[in-house]
Amino acid sequence: PIIEFMTFSFSLVAFDQVVNNAPNMFTMSGGQFNIPITFRGPNGPAHQLGATHSHATEPLYANAPGLKICTPATPRDAKGLLKTAVRDDNPVLVLEAELLYSSKGMVEPPDEELLIPLGQAEVKREGSDVSIICYAQTVPLALATAARLEDEDISAEIVDLRSIKPLDEKAIFDSVAKTHRVVIVEQDRPFCGVGAEVCYRIQKNIFDELDAPIMRVSQEDVPMPYNERLEKAVLPNIEKLMSAVKKVCYA
Numbered sequence: 001p002i003i004e005f006m007t008f009s010f011s012l013v014a015f016d017q018v019v020n021n022a023p024n025m026f027t028m029s030g031g032q033f034n035i036p037i038t039f040r041g042p043n044g045p046a047h048q049l050g051a052t053h054s055h056a057t058e059p060l061y062a063n064a065p066g067l068k069i070c071t072p073a074t075p076r077d078a079k080g081l082l083k084t085a086v087r088d089d090n091p092v093l094v095l096e097a098e099l100l101y102s103s104k105g106m107v108e109p110p111d112e113e114l115l116i117p118l119g120q121a122e123v124k125r126e127g128s129d130v131s132i133i134c135y136a137q138t139v140p141l142a143l144a145t146a147a148r149l150e151d152e153d154i155s156a157e158i159v160d161l162r163s164i165k166p167l168d169e170k171a172i173f174d175s176v177a178k179t180h181r182v183v184i185v186e187q188d189r190p191f192c193g194v195g196a197e198v199c200y201r202i203q204k205n206i207f208d209e210l211d212a213p214i215m216r217v218s219q220e221d222v223p224m225p226y227n228e229r230l231e232k233a234v235l236p237n238i239e240k241l242m243s244a245v246k247k248v249c250y251a
Contacts, residue, residue, distance in 0.1 A: 001037050002086065006041065011057065023064050023065060023091050036089045038086050042097070043096060045099070047228075048226055050224060068093070069095060071097070072094070072100075073135065073140070075103060076105055076108070081163070084116055087115070095136065122162055128178065128179060131175040132146065135160060135194070141236060145245070148238060159175050180212075181248040182210070184198050187236070215247055216244075
């Protein structure tokens with residue numbers, strides 16, 4: 001079955017079913033019952049929706065064992081990840097960035113199968129000076145920032161996680177070993193966020209590859225304002241990301 005939430009901010013009303021029931025049934029039944037259910041819908045901030053409609057819920061759900069989470073950033077990834085999620089025997093959350101619903105992009109012809117494995121990141125742009133690790137709506141932000149940085153002779157590699165759980169550690173580590181500098185940009189808040197987990201895994205496993213401390217760019221740790229100017233001040237943007245990149249590159 002596929003369950004659609006009007007917004008994942010309101011999925012919190014069904015938090016018990018999503019977190020307590022769906023991911024635990026397989027283990028609690030001794031492997032007798034699979035729960036092949038897909039939860040999908042818009043997630044994260046959009047334009048002037050206020051605090052109650054703007055939650056980035058990925059840190060909440062990533063903490064639940066048994067849940068898989070994917071975060072597509074392009075039409076192609078949205079199609080391939082959703083089709084994979086539906087075929088999975090376990091509960092999968094497809095967190096669709098609401099700000100990307102108007103995005104357009106090339107997708108394989110409809111008569112060709114497109115399945116993107118969960119836990120497989122993708123390098124959206126090759127680079128040599130710094131790795132920008134991102135997902136969902138921060139991917140186009142990272143790509144736009146990389147284009148600006150190129151004018152300042154900084155080559156940024158863009159790693160789109162695509163899946164938060166499972167996390168593609170190999171893709172992350174390969175990029176870090178190549179550039180030796182990391183900036184993580186995320187749509188959620190900093191405390192206990194996705195970037196904190198990525199940062200921990202990098203420093204735990206390949207600390208010696210780093211030439212600078214890891215930087216993070218995220219939402220500010222405040223309720224989302226409705227006012228347009230205040231909302232823009234809270235969200236990640238090109239200027240904040242460029243500043244973080246320049247710091248790790250000592251530029």
